[in-house]
Amino acid sequence: MPPKQTKGEYIETDTGNKVSRKSVILGSQNIILGGKTIIQADCTIRGDLRRTVAPSQQSGNVAIAVGRYCFLSRSSVLRPPGRTHQKPVPTYVSPRPPVVQGADQPLLCRTFSYCPMKIGDHVFVGEGSVVEAALIGSYVHIAKDCVIGKFAIIKDCVRIEEGTVIAPNTVIPSFSLVSGRPGVVTDELPETAQEGLECRLPNYLIYNIIYMIAGVQTLTIGVVKNIYRMI
Amino acid sequence: MSPTKPGAPAAPEEDPDESEEEETFDPRAPRSNFSLFPLENLLYCEDCKQIRCPRCVHDEIVCFFCPNCLFEVPSSTVKTDGNRCTRNCFSCPICFASLVVAPTGGGQAGPYILLCNHCLWSSAEMGIEFEKPTSIAAQLAEKLKPPALAKVTSGSFTSPLSPLSASSEGYFPSMGAPTIITPDDEEDKRELSPEERFIKLKAHYAQQKTGAGADEYGGSPGALSRLMGLYSGLGSGSRSRSFGRGIGGFSNMGGKGKLEWAEWDAVKEIGDDGEELVEKIREAGFSRTTSKEQRIAQNHQPRFIQDLKPLAALLRTKRSKRCRACRHILVKPESKPTTIRFRIKLVAMNYIPALSISRLDPTAFNYAALTPLSTHQFLLTITNPLFDPINVTLATPAKTPGSYPSTVTILCPTFEVGANTDVWDEALQTTANPPTTAIKKGRKTGMLIGTVWDLGRNWTTVVIEIVPPLLPLPGELDEDGNELATEDDRLVQVPVSVRVVYETDLERDDGGLGKEAKEKREHTYWSVLGLGRISEKMPTTATEDAAGPSAARPMSLASIAGKGVTGRGGAVEEISGSKVNRHSVR
Structure with a gap:
């Protein structure tokens, strides 16, 4: 089935992703969206920042993998993290980069390369947040105006409060509430965190949104308002 | 939350016919803070057919794990080495972000430092560099070991209790009580850091244990060695003090002993001469003194930033929960630290x-x-x-x-x-x-x-x-x-x-x-x-x-x-x- 050709703001893909026409998506061949993911206007997704490989290995290189039922709010940024690596000098590089010669080490060079970013299911990214994490698990809520530092690892069931700045290389374990600058774990989430952080709407809610004129019913998460705007 | 206000025009009306039990719940009453919970935080006991709040459940630790490296720590290790990660996991003493091991030499070569990626504090500021990037905790413990240890082990061992037990007034020089301390003792007391004193005491107790048995300490030799292990794992006295608010669930362990150490430290610092301290603060300026949070997170409660040490990551727990009334399990997570699944999960949301x-x-x-x-x-x-x-x-x-x-x-x-x-x-x-x-x-x-x-x-x-x-x-x-x-x-x-x-x-x-x-x-x-x-x-x-x-x-x-x-x-x-x-x- 070809993608629906609608005149609206959003392009819908076969797997049900809704991508705003006003979003900036670079290197889309390196981005995987799991399905039912919503990308709002002014989002930036840097799929072009991928691992440096030989030109022959063009295929099968994913820069950003996003799971199902994710929600990227307006003006959020997904950017794969990068750092300098030490590698054996590749043969294809024509101007040879500065070489570090160890005592009995192979010929090494320092190259800057990006690491693929993996995002699980039911991840909400708030307005204006910048995400440079290496891994984000499932059921993660990132509120607005957050910065997730390079190579951060966020496990499942984590809530990050508004304005948090998570330092690079930080690991956040499951069932954590994170806030502050730098972001540190301030509390533990209850056992019901998974249900509370789910981005898929409960069925009665969808029913309400479609058939009711009157108001938003319940707001476990700030999604409903945005969806309301979309419909 | 102020339930009654002076000068407020109308007091909350009370129905005279309402009995005490049927009284309207007042969300503004101070006690309500302790009885109101979001629905997500409530559990439900199927046997009692009642809602259970976090105050009416009983926690049991399923596993300990490090929140940074996510390795599970066996409870025996927790008992012997304390409530901190013994690998490379440290948090910044300034901003509490996690530290990374960074090479300082060319390429990936050593020496290595612990670096905070948030505030750029590094262990080089306290003059500590590491030869290899692994087992930082052991290396750090070795480096922080006071030089007096060599003195102790080399045989100049005097009774460690002598400066302590010489006179009880010796603890409280600020009280102005006439203390009779010999010059030798005085000097000894001045130069000992808490770590040194601890090592001396440890040696002393070890000797006591082998000599006289442990009867006078009210426990078996095994209990004593366990207690010693608890204190001597990585740092010193109060190392299992918790600053992560209530997550550890382990922070009250050995509370009494810790309290004594902390008190002793505090007394010693006051005894450190107030004038000297004021002079030091005047030199350093307020910007180089520690904040309250920075200070209480450390064992030795330093007053100056230069004395701060990297904090080994506090372990976290996964806990199962039981109903306090009938002892049935309400929540039982899987023991693997990284999984979010539960074997039993009776939450009030479903009832x-x-x-x-x-x-x-x-x-x-x-x-x-x-x-x-x-x-x-x-x-x-x-x-x-x-x-x-x-x-x-x-x-x-x-x-x-x-x-x-x-x-x-x-x-x-x-x-x-x-x-x-x-x-x-x-x-x-x-x-x-x-x-x-x-x-x-x-x-x-x-x-x-x-x-x-x-x-x-x-x-x-x-x-x-x-x-x-x-x-x-x-x-x-x-x-x-x-x-x-x-x-x-x-x-x-x-x-x-x-x-x-x-x-x-x-x-x-x-x-x-x-x-x-x-x-x-x-x-x-x-x-x-x-x-x-x-x-x-x-x-x-x-x-x-x-x-x-x-x-x-x-x-x-x-x-x-x-x-x-x-x-x-x-x-x-x-x-x-x-x-x-x-x-x-x-």
Whole structure:
């Protein structure tokens, strides 16, 4: 089935992703969206920042993998993290980069390369947040105006409060509430965190949104308002 | 949260005929802070048929793990090495972000330092570099080991208790008591750091243990060595002190011993000569002294930033929870640190209906500025998580508790909420015989008393009306100089007593098919609805809620009063129908 050709703001893909026409998506061949993911206007997704490989290995290189039922709010940024690596000098590089010669080490060079970013299911990214994490698990809520530092690892069931700045290389374990600058774990989430952080709407809610004129019913998460705007 | 205010015009009215147990729940009472919980935090005991709040469960540790490297730590290691990660996991002493091991040499070569990626503090600032990037904790412990250790081990061992036990006044030089300390002892005491003193004491006790046995310490030699291990794992005395608020669940262990050490440290620092200290602070300036948070996170409670040491990561736990009354397990997580699955999870969300609030007028998004003295209509939705239809009775006081009561009316206090059946059942039913159209709904007929507004598969919506009072403006003071209306008074919090009655199939242990066996169950609990905030504006302004959708802030705070929760299997009703009517339908 070809993608629906609608005149609206959003392009819908076969797997049900809704991508705003006003979003900036670079290197889309390196981005995987799991399905039912919503990308709002002014989002930036840097799929072009991928691992440096030989030109022959063009295929099968994913820069950003996003799971199902994710929600990227307006003006959020997904950017794969990068750092300098030490590698054996590749043969294809024509101007040879500065070489570090160890005592009995192979010929090494320092190259800057990006690491693929993996995002699980039911991840909400708030307005204006910048995400440079290496891994984000499932059921993660990132509120607005957050910065997730390079190579951060966020496990499942984590809530990050508004304005948090998570330092690079930080690991956040499951069932954590994170806030502050730098972001540190301030509390533990209850056992019901998974249900509370789910981005898929409960069925009665969808029913309400479609058939009711009157108001938003319940707001476990700030999604409903945005969806309301979309419909 | 101030329940009574001096000079407030109206005291919360008390119904004289109400008995103590049936008193309206007051969300502003100081005690309510301890009995109100969000629905997500509540558990449910299937054996007691009661809601269990975090205060009425009993925690049991399933596993310890490091929150940074996510390795599981066996409890035996926790007992011997203490409540900290023994790998490379440290947090910054300045900003508490996690530290990384960074090479300082060319390429990836050493020496290595611990570097904070947030504030750029590094262990080089305290003059510590590491030869190899692994087992940093052991290397750090080695480097922080005081030079006096060599002295101790090389044989110049004097009784470590001599400076301590010479005279008890020696502890408290600031008290000005005449102390008789020999010059040797005095000198000895001055030069010893807490670590050195600890090592000496440890050696002393080890000697005592081998010599005289452990009888005089009130325990077996095994217990003593365990205690010693607890203190000597990586740092010194108070290393298992917790600064992560309440996550460890292990922080109270050995509390008494730690307290003594901390007290001793504090006394020693005061004894460090106040004038000397003031002089040091004057030299360093306030910018180089430690903040309260930085100071209490450290073992030795340093006053200056230069004395801060990297903090080994505190371990976290996964815990199972038991009902305090019947000891049945309510929550049991899987023991692997990284998994989020639970073997048992009995949460109240799956047993008691959820309450949520929205404005009747969908264009009025603003909950933060309710116009005083005008009627505001809200939709109160009750969602049923059970597989049986429930009968709900809502009761609320006509006036909310507090100095400035709002008038509350629930238009339809008694109604039924459908069962939480399969979504497809409804879809199939809707095509054949739509059940919702059969019932008169307020949405179609207009707002009528005793009519629900709308209903669906497992939810019912009723209209709740409030009339907020006119509050004194902020800044208006009474004769005592106190503000007449605080910010708390502006919040509309409505206590609602929710009574749920339903019939369910009797649990059958034998797995028989006795379909006729039905059991009547009942839950009654207080729930507090946060409806919004009363505006400062006078009611004369015609455009109500002019702030628009940009200020939308859902205030669906449906908290459950754990205190008032009662679950009775078919017991006598507590809230009579007449009372409900008196309270809510007028």
